[in-house]
Amino acid sequence: KVRHYKFEVEYIYWSPDCEERMMIGINGRFPGPTIRAKAGDTIVVELRNSLPTEGVVIHWHGIKQLGTPWADGTASISQCAVNPDETFVYRFQVDKAGTYFYHGHYGMQRAAGLYGSLIVDTADGEEEPFHYDGELSLLLSDWWHESVHVQMLGLASIPFRWVGEPQAILINGRGQYNCSLAAHLTGETSSCKITNNQCAPVVLQVRPNKTYRLRIASTTSLSALNLAIANHNMTVVEADGNYVEPVTVNDMDIYSGESYSVIIKTDQNSSLNHWISIGIRGRLPKTQNALAILNYHPNSPSKLPSYKPPVTPQWNDYTHSKEFTYKILAMHGTQAPPANSDRRIALLNTQNKIDGYIKWSINNISLVLPSTPYLGSMRFNLKNAFDTEKPPENFSEHYDVMRPPINPNSTKGSSVYKLKFNSTIDVVLQNTNALTGNVSEIHPWHLHGHDFWVLGHGDGKFRKNDVSKFNLRNPPLRNTVVIFPYGWTAIRFVANNPGVWAFHCHIEPHLHMGMGIILAEGIELISKIPNEALACGITGQVLMNNKRH
Numbered sequence: 100k101v102r103h104y105k106f107e108v109e110y111i112y113w114s115p116d117c118e119e120r121m122m123i124g125i126n127g128r129f130p131g132p133t134i135r136a137k138a139g140d141t142i143v144v145e146l147r148n149s150l151p152t153e154g155v156v157i158h159w160h161g162i163k164q165l166g167t168p169w170a171d172g173t174a175s176i177s178q179c180a181v182n183p184d185e186t187f188v189y190r191f192q193v194d195k196a197g198t199y200f201y202h203g204h205y206g207m208q209r210a211a212g213l214y215g216s217l218i219v220d221t222a223d224g225e226e227e228p229f230h231y232d233g234e235l236s237l238l239l240s241d242w243w244h245e246s247v248h249v250q251m252l253g254l255a256s257i258p259f260r261w262v263g264e265p266q267a268i269l270i271n272g273r274g275q276y277n278c279s280l281a282a283h284l285t286g287e288t289s290s291c292k293i294t295n296n297q298c299a300p301v302v303l304q305v306r307p308n309k310t311y312r313l314r315i316a317s318t319t320s321l322s323a324l325n326l327a328i329a330n331h332n333m334t335v336v337e338a339d340g341n342y343v344e345p346v347t348v349n350d351m352d353i354y355s356g357e358s359y360s361v362i363i364k365t366d367q368n369s370s371l372n373h374w375i376s377i378g379i380r381g382r383l384p385k386t387q388n389a390l391a392i393l394n395y396h397p398n399s400p401s402k403l404p405s406y407k408p409p410v411t412p413q414w415n416d417y418t419h420s421k422e423f424t425y426k427i428l429a430m431h432g433t434q435a436p437p438a439n440s441d442r443r444i445a446l447l448n449t450q451n452k453i454d455g456y457i458k459w460s461i462n463n464i465s466l467v468l469p470s471t472p473y474l475g476s477m478r479f480n481l482k483n484a485f486d487t488e489k490p491p492e493n494f495s496e497h498y499d500v501m502r503p504p505i506n507p508n509s510t511k512g513s514s515v516y517k518l519k520f521n522s523t524i525d526v527v528l529q530n531t532n533a534l535t536g537n538v539s540e541i542h543p544w545h546l547h548g549h550d551f552w553v554l555g556h557g558d559g560k561f562r563k564n565d566v567s568k569f570n571l572r573n574p575p576l577r578n579t580v581v582i583f584p585y586g587w588t589a590i591r592f593v594a595n596n597p598g599v600w601a602f603h604c605h606i607e608p609h610l611h612m613g614m615g616i617i618l619a620e621g622i623e624l625i626s627k628i629p630n631e632a633l634a635c636g637i638t639g640q641v642l643m644n645n646k647r648h
């Protein structure tokens with residue numbers, strides 16, 4: 100079945116946390132419309148850019164774009180940004196049931212509010228491997244009062260101006276700035292005066308003694324989150340569109356770019372409503388926990404729970420976070436990874452400097468995207484479109500990951516990791532100390548165009564004999580994985596999807612500061628790229644010079 104959507108992207112006034120700001124909306128609203136389809140369907144989104152003076156693209160996060168690499172929605176990588184007043188048609192298949200989302204992938208437009216949910220149900224006649232009576236959905240994000248233009252300027256300034264912590268965590272696009280819905284119970288802050296529907300608390304309506312599937316996705320710009328539902332445990336059954344071995348937890352972490360489904364049973368005191376609480380992990384929080392209400396029928400949805408919300412774990416309790424992450428394993432019967440890889444790429448993640456500007460680099464190269472998107476320039480073998488030298492596969496074995504870089508000076512580049520089609524690739528992501536001593540941060544890495552198996556995590560520096568500890572039996576399949584402070588994470592994937600794919604830290608300011616790499620495979624197998632994806636830079640010149648193209 101073909102499912103048609105029309106998206107008009109424009110600036111809107113909106114009050115996501117009860118304070119009015121400018122945001123990027125779709126069809127006059129924030130967040131964007133939910134796309135809902137069945138596995139195997141074709142999605143068609145006619146994207147009209149009504150931003151007065153900026154280009155736009157939309158990335159369909161978690162969708163592999165098999166056979167349609169030009170629809171991945173990455174500016175400078177898969178397509179030319181769509182100009183103001185122009186329309187671009189995304190047409191792609193959703194191959195696999197799961198919880199996904201979509202978001203802007205140009206500059207920091209995601210952080211300006213350009214996102215929404217994308218949910219794929221099983222194909223007709225197929226069933227999920229778990230039962231539920233009803234479904235609920237939470238799309239999580241974080242929000243700053245400063246516009247993304249000011250944020251981008253600060254990141255690209257000397258002295259550096261970091262974006263800082265968000266003013267609010269949003270649930271389904273709604274939050275409350277500098278106040279708490281539970282203030283009357285905790286007394287910590289002022290209570291919220293909800294003056295606007297746009298920031299009204301999220302209420303999930305349930306009936307007692309039923310089973311619900313709760314879909315949770317995070318498109319935060321920065322924040323790692325922890326979610327807990329008071330008096331209810333959660334059984335995780337899906338991660339990033341892949342089934343996992345059911346595991347029951349009291350609270351769960353979710354990093355930017357990840358999605359989960361959890362099963363909850365509404366078997367608690369049904370004369371009460373219950374809190375859902377979301378707090379920040381990995382960075383010293385300055386943001387109020389976000390609260391939502393699990394509303395048991397027939398209680399009034401506006402009746403606040405009469406007890407304190409659950410306290411999410413300490414921001415720096417990494418032991419707790421690792422425990423959760425390590426518990427997520429593939430559901431029995433999931434395709435196992437190939438036993439061996441053909442190539443191992445080690446990627447050192449460092450914060451460093453270029454001409455005094457603070458950047459993030461991978462093997463000492465900070466990613467700068469070219470003006471002509473890679474997909475077209477590589478397909479047509481055009482010269483001078485990007486740096487053509489081979490990017491480094493490794494880093495010095497003497498690098499001390501526990502200390503700030505000895506030489507903080509980095510270089511910028513746009514080179515591509517070219518992968519042999521159908522080869523098996525291992526990537527080891529190595530975290531390090533940032534520029535300041537005793538600081539190492541969480542980075543969620545997202546791969547476009549593929550799922551990968553998470554073979555293992557470890558503390559400190561990756562050693563050759565860590566390979567023997569790789570989990571080849573039931574590693575989870577995912578599209579986003581975290582690297583913990585001072586740790587490493589190893590993944591494996593098969594380079595079987597012709598196209599050019601970004602692999603990057605999903606923290607929006609970190610990507611903007613160069614924290615990513617570009618992968619390419621099977622370029623000669625790519626079928627005709629729509630002209631609209633090519634109409635800029637030197638591919639645009641080729642189109643003009645060769646009308647038969």
Ligand SMILES: O=C1O[C@H]([C@@H](O)CO)C(O)=C1O
Pocket residue numbers: 259261450533540609
């Ligand atoms: O990229 C970053 O910069 C700041 C800090 O390291 C320098 O102010 C921070 O916390 C980041 O994640």
